[in-house]
Amino acid sequence: MTLYQAMLAATLLLPALGAVVIALLPARLDRAARIAATGFAAGTLVPIVVLAFARDAGWMSYEAGTPAVRPWTELDLTWVPALHLDFHLGVDGVSYPLVALTGLLTLLCCAYTVWHVPEGGTGRTLAALLLVLETGILGTFLALDLVLFFLFFEVVLLPMYAVIAGWGGEERRRAARKFVLYTLFGSVLLLLGVVTVAVTAGTADLVTLTGGADLSRTTQYAAFGLFAVAFAVKAPLWPLHTWLPDAHTQAPTVGSVILAGVLLKMGTYGLIRVGVGVVPLGAAWAAPALGILAAAAILAGALICLRQTELKRLIAYSSVGHMGFVLLGIATLTATGLQAALIGNIAHGLITGLLFFLAGAIKDRAHTGELTDLGGLRETAPRLAALLGFAAIASLGLPGLAGFWGEAFAVVAAVQRGGGLWLTLAVIAAIGGALTAAYFLRLLRKVTHGPATAPVAPGITGAEWFAWAPLVALTLAVGLVPALALAATEGPVASLTGVLP
Template sequence: MSLGRVGLVAVLALPALGAAVLAVLPHRIDRAARITGTAFAAAAFVLSVLLALGGDDNWFGYRPRTAGGPGVRPWHELDLTWVPGLDLRFHLGVDGVSYPLVVLTALLTLLCCAYTAWRVPAPGRGRTLVALLLVVEVGIVGTFLALDLVLFFLFFEVVLLPMYAIIAIWGGEDRQHAARKFALYTLFGSVLLLVGVFTVVTAAGTADLVDLTGGGELSRGTQLAAFSLLAIAFAVKSPLWPLHSWLPDAHTQAPTVGSVILAGVLLKMGTYGLIRVAVGVAPEGARWAAPVLGTLAVAAIIVGSLVCLAQSELKRLIAYSSVGHMGFVLLGVATLTATGIQAALIGNIAHGVITGLLFFLAGAIKDRAHTGALAELGGLRESTPRLAGLLGFAAIASLGLPGLAGFWGEAFAVVAAWRVGGPFWTTLAVLAALGGALTAAYLLRLLRRVTHGPATPAVLTLTPGLAGAELAAWGPLVLLALAIGLAPTLVLGYAEVPVEALLEAIR
């Protein structure tokens, strides 16, 4: 087995092994168990980065293979017989579309595990929380690596139970309601995803995503039905308005690390699935539904921004901001153009980095002030200027300031819609641009309410310093937000070839 194939297996096996080790360690060594879990997450992150070191035939150079199949084959590919009687295969692969998401998932899991290792949300239970984070990593990374539809579905579902437990056990006062709502919406999407996968596999006679890209032998009617089922399933996870209402409750009640994983990478399972599976497998359905998807995406941008302008709770405001930001991602996908899909891919990564940072900061503020009410958090820069400065940086990055990561995805999603042309798409582009202005308005309002003005009683008692564990968790995200903003090729350079191949296959 080549080094690339070993890497594909190891990036899944290490967090799974780490979770298993933590499950058998005794409670009395909880701190050591948390550090052990963090070590497994660190090893998985290093391996995820090394996946970029070329194809199986050229380990030390970036050179995607182009032999066979529609478009570009993955850099590394593992294809083993899994269930011979049902012709199911354990088929994994990584390319420029999935690679940045795999690395982001591994990075955020590492940061969350490290944060938990030094700042325990519930004494004696940090070991279990780290183990659950590692299981979530297995499900999310597996979703990004799966090249078999049935395997994709199974990894997609692995995330449900551990994320439910993270919210229900370590969440806020209303955590049980939020966890149930998350589970119900997710199960609804899972049923539609299962039916969509069944429709495709039975009609095409194969579950191989490489062979299915471009529609394969699927009839137009089958593609329309399959895309409808798959798109709604992925819209729930993204989430797309009006299927978004589980997200604010889940974010508000989840512990800090739960919110970071939810916003940072779990939502990306939906947008990635829309690009890789729904558009790739049912391109005729995608073209047919593109106007509807574009309309809902712009509605998400406008509605999410307007709700944020009325929000009075910190984490809930950031949660609703994700609805708007993911609307830009989905608008890019709806254009079915190279510019739009590239905008969606970099928008995914930028949102994961910036909103992950915002939730880390929001959690730190709530832990210190014991409230998330904006009216009770004024004057943060007077007592904790470093924390206020980091919040200002994250908010400005989130509103899409040029030079920071948030700019590229939102700006070029609008450009892509404008370039499609015609009254309909031009109108969507204008409305999306208006939504971008509203995004700036609510984030500047957030800073005015929280960091400026006289310090409130809840803020006056805060200690000015930042813990080393906090700086270690936040620092990489600050650097990434700046690096991606200045050098978007860090993401787009990997994705250019596979995106062109995808578009060629679905024409």
């Protein structure tokens, strides 16, 4: 086993081992368990950083005849010989930014629990669940076997249910049940799609399957339909989004951060890696419908946000619109569109993660999330108001911040696609972008301006600075230097678009 193969294994083993260790610690060591969980999360970042150096000198070279998926490094072990299933892991330019984002957000959330444990259960259990979530999400991004991808995709279901139901708000159990029911519906469809492809092609290996693997047009159409709905539920994409606002509103702060920051990205990543990659004929066939749904999501998300009166619920609905831009980029099936989707995923994870951290802090201090009760924040807590203003203008897509690139170039990709339909969708998306600016400016006017209506403690703790500062810095860095997120995507994206009809 090479160094980089060992790093791949360690990326999954460390959080899994950490979850077991934390769960076995006695309840009297609750704070020590949370500190240990933070140590395991920090340790997981080490192999993730090392994997960035796994790219060889030819990592951008995708000549004709080479596989469409060319991992920087991979680990392929026989798993179930009778069924020809392998434990196949790998990382490339499409998956690595999401792997790094998962490692970072899990570390920040674990560190946050050292000082902030929501009511409902022990911090030790919450920290262990965060590490289980990290294992499942990382496994989804690293899996290069379709069956393994499905299994990791499902690992996150019960831990996220437990996080919402155990540490959420007053309606947490109803929100958790809704999350599970929607996700199980998507899971059934995903399993049917996986079985359809694996049985027909005679393999579940994603490297072999990418490009269609001689699957018939009918098979690809059917499989893509199953995959698209399954991933739309997880993303979630309009109109299958209705579980999201309840889950975000009721989840504890760290649950909302993980849910918005990386768990939703499993859906859009799956749409690119599995939907576009494995069944390209199906993707091309459904592209116009996906584009229409994306534009509808952008417009509907913005209009709903203009009516919201609760802080976390507004941020949750904003994700519907932002994921609409990601879907629009994917639907164009162009290199520009796919890269817009990839950077949009990263930007949304950074910015919305920061927004939910801030929303949780404001709600904890003011004991309310109603916008009308949070006026005057710039007077009572100017630092919190400044950070909220930064996150809001980043989320509305101000040039120079991370949120700009994905949304702007999704519109550009639709224009480049050409034709009356795509130009219309580009115009609708641009209008949605303007409405996004409107509802975030409305949010700031209600929360940061006007007379103070609720006492808010002005100070920011060291734990909060530790959790928020990296997200602020990366939002600015990716906005100024988008190559930080896109440098390694050119080759894989060119290869994926090269297998499209």
